[in-house]
Each structure stands twice: as structure tokens, then as C-alpha cells.
Amino acid sequence: MSISAISPFPDEVSIREALAKGTLILTATQRLSRHLTQTIGVRDFKVGRVPTILPVDAWLVQTWRSLSETHKMPQRLLSASERDTLWRQVIESEVTENTGFSLVQPETAVQLAGRCRRAVKDYVVPMSSDRVRSHFESEADTRFFLQWLTKFDMRLKAEGWVVAEDLAEDITAHNPTCSEDKQRDVWFLSEEPPVPSLEKVLLGQFKRVHWFRSETLTYRLPTQAFDSRESEIRGAARWGKEQHDAGLASVIVLSDYQQDRALLEHHLRAEFGVQDQVFTDLPVNFSRGIELSKVPMFRDLLLFCRLVAQPLTRQEVTALIRSPFFFVNDDDRAVRGPVLSRLYASKRGSFGLSQVITALSQVAPGSPLERALSRARADRLHHARLSASAWCERLIPLLQEANWPSASGLDSLEYQQADLIEAVFDAIEINPVAKDVLSLGTFISGLKVALDSQLFQPKTDISQLQVMSLGDTVGLNFETVRIVGASAERFPQKASGLPLIPWRICHEFEMHEVMGDCQRLVSSRLLMQLASLGSVVLSYHRIADGAHNLPSEFCDVPSNGVESIAYKLVEVDSVMSPFADERGLETQVPTEQLGGVSLLEKQAMCPLKAHLSHRLDLRALESETQGLSAGERGGLLHKALQCFFTGMGSSELINNISGGAMAALAEEAATMALQSLHSTVRDRVGLPYLEVEHMRLVRLLITWMGIEKQRTIPFVIESLESTFDWTCGGLTLSLTADRVDQLQNGQQVVIDYKSGGSHSASDWHQSPLKSPQLPCYSQLLKNVGTIGIARVGGSDPNYTLLGGAIGLSAADTQSEKAMATAGVADLSELKDRWGQELSDLVRGFVEGDAVATPSANACRYCDFKIICRAHLSEASDVIQESDDE
Incomplete structure (x- = not known):
């Protein structure tokens, strides 16, 4: 006898008539069972047998429980999370012994093994057959699965456990010879055919079995x-x-x-206008409900636990620090940005427990999150091995100390979610599989499985x-x-x-x-x-x-496609008014303003960038860096040059030093520069990288000494990395000059080190002023006769100058041409013009000038593209052309 297939699906009248005759209705989904129960109203039937509509999975469990009371059958049906825990134990023990298995993600292996065992049971594959086992032995992956399966089944038998896919087999094996159901019909409502194990148990239990399904679609449907x-x-x-x-x-x-x-x-x-409700x-x-592990409250709980056990990625740490479930008041919430800034400043790709605690202790000492993480570190939980119940006992007070889930700020929906945590921990504690001692990482995996198996579906009106x-x-x-x-x-x-x-x-x-x-x-x-x-x-x-x-x-769809369907934007009833936002917050003067030359350069390049960076103090988080960043390498070069020229204070010393002494001095300067690095940076990049950087610095210093030796006009180094305060328009800026030389005629040469890039003297004499850094020093120092950029790095190390000669033929010639183009005989003639333009830049910043002025240079490394109001299409073209060149 086989199951008869009938099309189409029965209507409600037919189902009502079948129920009146005592037919059992089994559905493929719980939703269909609930729908039929509600629409047909089985409670109104006045017959001897209570009409039954059940999902097929629920019927299997119900039948198995009934039989297990009278037969020697396993007495414990494992839940989905308990089954996964058992699979995890089996796989971890096997992978430890066999390293040749190709799957490297344990959780993926757990899910895959569970699916494959269910298929073996559903399709009644005789695993005891030598022929079948020989097929499994033919490949490495299937051979490992066979070993897992054998251990999994042995464990089930030894413990007296059963899992959902075993129910049909157990019912068939213990089916009584005479049953009341033998005289009963059953209707199975499903678009999918019953799997062989289900078909076998239904045919063994009932007089007649009918499988109802729909017809197949014979035409195509309208499409957009x-x-x-x-x-x-x-x-x-x-x-x-x-x-x-x-x-x-x-x-x-x-x-x-x-x-x-x-x-x-x-x-x-x-569409319904309830975005913020x-x-x-x-x-x-x-x-479908949402798995608890994906609900923000429990997602952040898992991040907290994982941080105790292992480092988190940047995205994960950001989510944890920004979580509203670990900060309890406005003061705590205000520190999230600074905490993240400190973490990201290390340029690490991931952050461990110590790094997060350090950042929290510096910015938010005593915050609930900092206290809880510090306690976890003090208790050395990441090294502990405890039972599942013991882990629950340790984590619950830890979460309470972290003030999770910050109950004072929860809405009604989040209160419903928070109430489920006890049930989750209870499920873990009574899990009969997880009785061994566990590492924290293993416990967290089990916690995630428990959260995955628990769905959150808030009650809503139909x-x-x-x-x-x-x-x-x-x-x-x-x-x-x-x-x-x-x-x-x-x-x-x-x-x-x-x-x-x-x-x-x-x-x-x-x-x-x-x-x-x-x-x-x-x-x-x-x-x-x-x-x-x-x-x-x-x-x-x-x-x-x-x-x-x-x-x-x-x-x-026609062969040539269809027209795109484009819905119009919702029309706004109110009249739109233009709003000019090119003016920001004014600066109250007099004041000392952080930023120095960077403020002036950004104001000259793009006032909006200067306003956002220095007036509103907006900062982009540092990106992850492999090795040293460009800024860090530039800083090391500046430090090495400072150390190098501290012992070489004049052209006479530079010209008289021997090659061996120069190399030794360069080695010492490079070493001192690397020693100035913060310990967190050294830890991040590692010793091998620093050794390579040391060689780079030595090479650059020796190469640059070759340039300095070519200078024919004697000079004395007057200052290195000197700091000056410059006040203009009530705004005081702190400026640092990389190096100032004094020539024999008393004229000063102000030098700015650059490790690369291209620079033009026209940036200093054209109006508006594009590079205000070096012209600033003409307002501070009395005898500035030349300003110049020293290109220490790159393929063509040399000077770019504007002003008097310094004794380098090529650089001096280019400087003379630039001076002629500017129409001046010496730098003093530009001093007044520079003073006026610098005053204009300061005044614009103080008055809140926030106009976006897109250009290739301004937009290339801009952190504010997401909030810039300028139309940058033309600027993008300029950037593309510049990059192509």
C-alpha cells in the first residue's frame, strides 16, 4: 500500500466533512494548522472523537511520547540546541584527533552534520549496509561524517536520548499490532511529498493516507x-x-x-508613517520571529561575552561600545566617541580585553562596562574551565555589574525580550548534553545556539x-x-x-x-x-x-524585457524654503585654538573642512593599518632628521664628516626615532617591520646628507622643531618650524620636511594663498629670506625654494624663476601680501565661514564627504584626471 496523491488542496467544506468522520488532518506547517483550527472551529463538533488538526512534527512528538510510556524507548527528546551541543562535542573530539577534515568552521560543521543525519533518517538509508558504508568511505569528507555519525548514534543510545529525526523510525519500530488509529483516515496537507520515513510511519499507523497537494503552475505570472x-x-x-x-x-x-x-x-x-514608533x-x-541572537540586546550580550574570551573586530567593538544596553546615563553615553577614538588611534584591526579596558579607564573610569570587564580580567575567566551551570552563575552577576540591559531605558518591546534571558540560561543549565567542564569560548558557542533556537515574536494585532x-x-x-x-x-x-x-x-x-x-x-x-x-x-x-x-x-516577461517601474516620491504638501548653511558657528576671540598650521591650510583649501575639523572638532576614526601608517612614517622621518642634525649643527660639520661617521650617526638617529614610538604602535607592527623601517630611515638620512653637502653657501642650523605662538585677529595658533638655517648674510631659511609628493613655489606667491604654512613664519621671524620644502623621501630628493639662494644650483635657479613670475626681488616684498591673506583666512574661520570649495586636493583625502553639501561631480572628474596624470 502507498500514499495516494490528490490535487488540488481540499477546501474548508471538505475538511470540515472529513473531520466530522474522524479523519486526522496533518499539515506541513504549524501556521496552516493554526489557520484551519481558527477558521473551521473544531471545538464546535459534536462527535465522539475530538477532531484533530496537527502539524506533522507535533503529531510525531505526541505519538512518540504516548508510545514511550508503554515501551522501552528513549525517555529524553533533545531540543534543537541540545542536539547541536551534542554534535559540537562529537565534532570537536574528532577534529582534535583528525586534522585532515576540510571544514574549518566548527559551527558550520555542526549545522551541516545535523542536516545530513536528518536526510539519512528521512530517506531511510541503511547505514549498517556494507555497500552504503563503502560509499561513505570513498571520500575524506564523507568518511569523517561517517565517523561522526557513528559516535553521535552511540552517544544517543548510551544516554537514552532521541532527536527529532529519529521519531518516525522509533514509532515504526514500536508500532503496536492493534491500534485504534488503524481504522482511521489521515489527510496530509503539503506541497512537498512525505519523506520515506514519514510515509512508512503513516502507512503503519492509519487505515488510509491521502496526500493533498496543489496542481503545478501551467502559465507565467504578471511581472514588474x-x-x-x-x-x-x-x-x-x-x-x-x-x-x-x-x-x-x-x-x-x-x-x-x-x-x-x-x-x-x-x-x-x-509608508505607514511609524518610523520612530x-x-x-x-x-x-x-x-517568522527574530532569533534572539540577532536581537540587538542579545547580540550585544554575546559581544560582551566574546570580548572576555577573545579579541573583537573593529565593527564588533564599535557595536559594543555604542550599545545602549551597557551605558546607563547621558554622561556615560557621551564618552562613546572618545573611547572609540582611543581604540581606533592604535590602528589595530582587532581589540582584546586589555585594550578595551585601557580605553575605558582613560575616558570613562568607573563606568559599568569598565568595571565588569575589569572584574572578568581579574577573575581570569578567559582561562577558566567550568560547567555550563557554573558559567551561568559567573556571567549573570557580571552582566548585572555591567548594568545589562540598562532597564531604565527599555521600551515595552525590549522588556519582553529581556524577560527571556532567564529561560535561555535555564535551557543551558538543564541541557543534559553539556555536563562536562567547558572553556568560555565553548560556553559562548552554546549560548549562541540557545539564543538561535529561541525566537522572539511580539504579540501584535491580526x-x-x-x-x-x-x-x-x-x-x-x-x-x-x-x-x-x-x-x-x-x-x-x-x-x-x-x-x-x-x-x-x-x-x-x-x-x-x-x-x-x-x-x-x-x-x-x-x-x-x-x-x-x-x-x-x-x-x-x-x-x-x-x-x-x-x-x-x-x-x-517579454523577450526584450519590460519597462522599469518607478514610483514617484511622496509629495510634500508644505512649501519648501531655501536654507543657506554656508555660515557656521563663530569663534569667540581672543582664544588659543588647537590645530596650528593645519587649520590655516584647511581654511585655504576648503573652509567647510576647517570648520568641521577645528571649530566643531569632528574627527574620523583611524582606519586599520598593516604596519606603520603614512603619518607615522612621516613622523619618524621628522624625528630622525631632528636627531641627526642635532649633532650636525653647521655646513662645516656636514662637509667634514667622514662616510663611516655619517653612517654611524644615521644609525643612531634612526634608532632614537624608533624608540620614540609609543609601545602600542611597536606592539602592533612588530619587530621585523621596525627593522625594515630602521633601514629605510638610515638610507634616507644618508641620501639627504648628499644633498646638504652640495650647498655652497655656508650656514648654521639655528633651530630644530621649534614652537612659536602666532596671534592674528584674536586667534592664537601654535606653529612648529621643522628647521631654520641662518646664512652668512644673516638671512634665515625656513625649511619644512616632506617625505614625498609634488610641491610648487607658485602655491606661495599666487593669490589666494594655497600653502600658508611657510608664509606664516615670515610674520614671526625677522630675517626670513627664503622658504623651502625639503623633499627627503621620494625618487627625486631636493629642495623647492622661494627667495634668496642657498647654494644649490638647480633649486636656486627654479627659485629665481618663481620670484620673477611673482614680480618681486626678494621675499620681504611678499610679506605684507601674505599678512593680509593670512588675516583673511583667520577672519573667515573666526566668523564661521563654512563654504565647501571642492577641488582635487581638497576632496582626495576628505573625511567629510558624507556631510558635504557641495556637488562634487566636477571635482570627481578633476580628481580622476589628476590621478590619470
Whole structure:
């Protein structure tokens, strides 16, 4: 006897009649079971047998529990998290002994092994058969899985445990010869056929078994095409609002529910005008809850625990520091930015417990997070090995000290989430599998599994508008349907595959997980069911990740494509008024302003950049750096030059030093420069990198000494890295001159070191002034006759000068040409003009000038592009042309 397949799905009248006759209705999903129970009202039946509508999984559990009371069967049904814990133990023990397995992610291996064992049980693969086992032994990965499977089954048998995929087999093995159900019919409502193990148990339990399914789709469905995923989902949200307003029972079906749900909710909130309101104000029902591990509150809890056990990435540390569940008042929240700035300033790619505690203790000493992390470090929890219950006892007070989850600031939805933590820890403590002592990392993995298995679904009013995956719609009726993501790549879904089961076994037993046609057939039936009862429209986006997307085979799209559907933006009823924001906050003078020359250079380049950086004190977080950053290498070069020329204070000493003495002095200067690095920087880059940097510095110093030796005009080094205070317009800036030389005629040469790049003397004499740094010193020093940039690094080390000669033929010639172009005989003639332009720059900053002036140089390394109001299309073209050159 076999199960008979009947199409189409029965209607409610037929189901009511079957229930009246005592038929058992089994559904593929809990949602369909609940829907039928509510719509048909089984409590109203006046028959001897209570009519039953159950999800098939619930029926298996119910039947197994009944049989286990009278037969010698396993007495403990493991939950999903307990099953995963057992798999994790088996795999970890096996991987420790066998390093040849190809999977390197333990959690991936756990999930994959669980899927493959379920397939073996569902399709009744005889694992005791020598032929079957020989197939598993043929490849390394499948051989390892066979070893895992053997140990997993031995552990289940030894402990008296059973998992969900074993229920059908156990029921079949202990099926009584005479049962009341033998005289009963059963209807199985599912678009997918029952797997062999289920088919076997149903046929053994019941008189007749009927499998109801829909017909397959015989035509293509109307389709809309969009240019991007964003526009497609925005269009679906607009459509949902229209259907809701019309009072129609509607559903938005997401082909990739996990990926698209959050974006769809965002746009639905915008359409319904409830962006800043609580979850329950959105009149939409989502078919699936959110895994607790993905809820922000518990996501941050996991980050906190993981930080105690191992370093976190930049993104993870940022999420933890910014978490509202670990800071309790406004003062604490105000320190998040400075804490992150201190961490990012180290330019590390990841941060351990000590680095985070150090940053917190410097910025927010005594904060709940700092106290809790310090306690965890003092207790050396990252080295401890405890039982699961002991870990719960240690972590709960630690979380309380961190003030998680900051209950005073929770909304009603977050209170519901916080109430679930006790149930999660209880599930971990009573887990019969996790009885051994565990490292903190292993416990955290188990905690994540427990959070993954717990879904959070807030109670909301029943709405006419639903959001589901396609599989959730089985047996449900809707007046209008919108299916999002109907591309050839995503719809129907591709077969997921079972890589730990040999290909021959998969095909021999016709496992649906690897049969692409089965996925297509099920999708076709689900579409037919929806289309037979309501209006169905598909949509897809034509560009994904820069590549063209093709429509699904179910889409009715002409061969030449369709017009893009573009919804108009919501029109604003009020009249829009222009708002000029080129003026920022004024600076109260007199005052000492941080920033020095950098402020003037940014003001000359782009006033908006100067205002954001120095008036509003906005700073971009430092990016991760492998080795030393460009700024750090430049700083080392400045320090090495300072140390080098401290012992070489005149041209006479420079010219008379021997090659050996020069090399020794360069070695010593490079060493002193590297010793000036902060310990955190040295730890980050490592000794081998610093040794290479030492060689680079020595080479640059010796090469530059060759340039200095060519100077024919004697000089004395007057100062190195000297600091000056310059006041202009009530604003006092602190300036540092890299080096000042004095020539025989008493004229001063102000030198600025650069490690690379191109520089032009025209930046100093053209109006407006582009490079104000060196002209500033003409306002401070009395006898400045020459200003110059010393290009110490790069392929062409030399001077770029403006002013009198310093005894370098090529550089002096270029300086003479620049002076002629400027129309001046000496630098003193530019002093007044520079004074006026510098005053204008200071006045603009003080008055709050915040005009964006895009250019290639201003925009290339700008941190404020996200808030800049200028249209940068032309500037981008300039930058591109400059880069091409």
C-alpha cells in the first residue's frame, strides 16, 4: 500500500466533512494548522472523537511520547540546541584527533552534520549496509561524517536520548499490532511529498493516507521589473500600503526572507508613517520571529561575552561600545566617541580585553562596562574551565555589574525580550548534553545556539497585510499577492546540497535536498495555489551587485524585457524654503585654538573642512593599518632628521664628516626615532617591520646628507622643531618650524620636511594663498629670506625654494624663476601680501565661514564627504584626471 496523491488542496467544506468522520488532518506547517483550527472551529463538533488538526512534527512528538510510556524507548527528546551541543562535542573530539577534515568552521560543521543525519533518517538509508558504508568511505569528507555519525548514534543510545529525526523510525519500530488509529483516515496537507520515513510511519499507523497537494503552475505570472533591490523592495512596501488601505487580505512574499525582511520593514514603516514608533504600531504581521541572537540586546550580550574570551573586530567593538544596553546615563553615553577614538588611534584591526579596558579607564573610569570587564580580567575567566551551570552563575552577576540591559531605558518591546534571558540560561543549565567542564569560548558557542533556537515574536494585532516566505503560504488564502525577488538566481531556490553524503547515495534515495527539480516543483505548486485564489504579481530587480539579473522562469516577461517601474516620491504638501548653511558657528576671540598650521591650510583649501575639523572638532576614526601608517612614517622621518642634525649643527660639520661617521650617526638617529614610538604602535607592527623601517630611515638620512653637502653657501642650523605662538585677529595658533638655517648674510631659511609628493613655489606667491604654512613664519621671524620644502623621501630628493639662494644650483635657479613670475626681488616684498591673506583666512574661520570649495586636493583625502553639501561631480572628474596624470 502507498500514499495516494490528490490535487488540488481540499477546501474548508471538505475538511470540515472529513473531520466530522474522524479523519486526522496533518499539515506541513504549524501556521496552516493554526489557520484551519481558527477558521473551521473544531471545538464546535459534536462527535465522539475530538477532531484533530496537527502539524506533522507535533503529531510525531505526541505519538512518540504516548508510545514511550508503554515501551522501552528513549525517555529524553533533545531540543534543537541540545542536539547541536551534542554534535559540537562529537565534532570537536574528532577534529582534535583528525586534522585532515576540510571544514574549518566548527559551527558550520555542526549545522551541516545535523542536516545530513536528518536526510539519512528521512530517506531511510541503511547505514549498517556494507555497500552504503563503502560509499561513505570513498571520500575524506564523507568518511569523517561517517565517523561522526557513528559516535553521535552511540552517544544517543548510551544516554537514552532521541532527536527529532529519529521519531518516525522509533514509532515504526514500536508500532503496536492493534491500534485504534488503524481504522482511521489521515489527510496530509503539503506541497512537498512525505519523506520515506514519514510515509512508512503513516502507512503503519492509519487505515488510509491521502496526500493533498496543489496542481503545478501551467502559465507565467504578471511581472514588474525594477532597476535595483532597493527600488524593488520600496515598491513592494508601497504596494502593501495600497492593499492595506483597500482592506484586502494581502501578502508580500520574500524569496529571501532573512536578507530582505529588515529592509522591507524599514520601507513599510516609512509608508505607514511609524518610523520612530514601537514595533506594534506597524499594522503588518511577519510570519517568522527574530532569533534572539540577532536581537540587538542579545547580540550585544554575546559581544560582551566574546570580548572576555577573545579579541573583537573593529565593527564588533564599535557595536559594543555604542550599545545602549551597557551605558546607563547621558554622561556615560557621551564618552562613546572618545573611547572609540582611543581604540581606533592604535590602528589595530582587532581589540582584546586589555585594550578595551585601557580605553575605558582613560575616558570613562568607573563606568559599568569598565568595571565588569575589569572584574572578568581579574577573575581570569578567559582561562577558566567550568560547567555550563557554573558559567551561568559567573556571567549573570557580571552582566548585572555591567548594568545589562540598562532597564531604565527599555521600551515595552525590549522588556519582553529581556524577560527571556532567564529561560535561555535555564535551557543551558538543564541541557543534559553539556555536563562536562567547558572553556568560555565553548560556553559562548552554546549560548549562541540557545539564543538561535529561541525566537522572539511580539504579540501584535491580526492584520490584513502579511509578510512571509513562500513556504509559509502553504494552504493559506489571500486576495492579492506580491512576490519579491523573483529572479532566476533566487526563485525557485536552488538545491542546498548535502556535501557530507556521497553523490551516489543522494541520487539512489532521491533526496530532495540535492534534486533541483523538486524545489522547482514545490514552488510551482505553491504559486498555483496562490494564483487560484487571488491576484499574484511577481517582481525582480535587473541589477544585483553590478551584474545583470534574469527573471525567474515563472515570470511573464517579454523577450526584450519590460519597462522599469518607478514610483514617484511622496509629495510634500508644505512649501519648501531655501536654507543657506554656508555660515557656521563663530569663534569667540581672543582664544588659543588647537590645530596650528593645519587649520590655516584647511581654511585655504576648503573652509567647510576647517570648520568641521577645528571649530566643531569632528574627527574620523583611524582606519586599520598593516604596519606603520603614512603619518607615522612621516613622523619618524621628522624625528630622525631632528636627531641627526642635532649633532650636525653647521655646513662645516656636514662637509667634514667622514662616510663611516655619517653612517654611524644615521644609525643612531634612526634608532632614537624608533624608540620614540609609543609601545602600542611597536606592539602592533612588530619587530621585523621596525627593522625594515630602521633601514629605510638610515638610507634616507644618508641620501639627504648628499644633498646638504652640495650647498655652497655656508650656514648654521639655528633651530630644530621649534614652537612659536602666532596671534592674528584674536586667534592664537601654535606653529612648529621643522628647521631654520641662518646664512652668512644673516638671512634665515625656513625649511619644512616632506617625505614625498609634488610641491610648487607658485602655491606661495599666487593669490589666494594655497600653502600658508611657510608664509606664516615670515610674520614671526625677522630675517626670513627664503622658504623651502625639503623633499627627503621620494625618487627625486631636493629642495623647492622661494627667495634668496642657498647654494644649490638647480633649486636656486627654479627659485629665481618663481620670484620673477611673482614680480618681486626678494621675499620681504611678499610679506605684507601674505599678512593680509593670512588675516583673511583667520577672519573667515573666526566668523564661521563654512563654504565647501571642492577641488582635487581638497576632496582626495576628505573625511567629510558624507556631510558635504557641495556637488562634487566636477571635482570627481578633476580628481580622476589628476590621478590619470
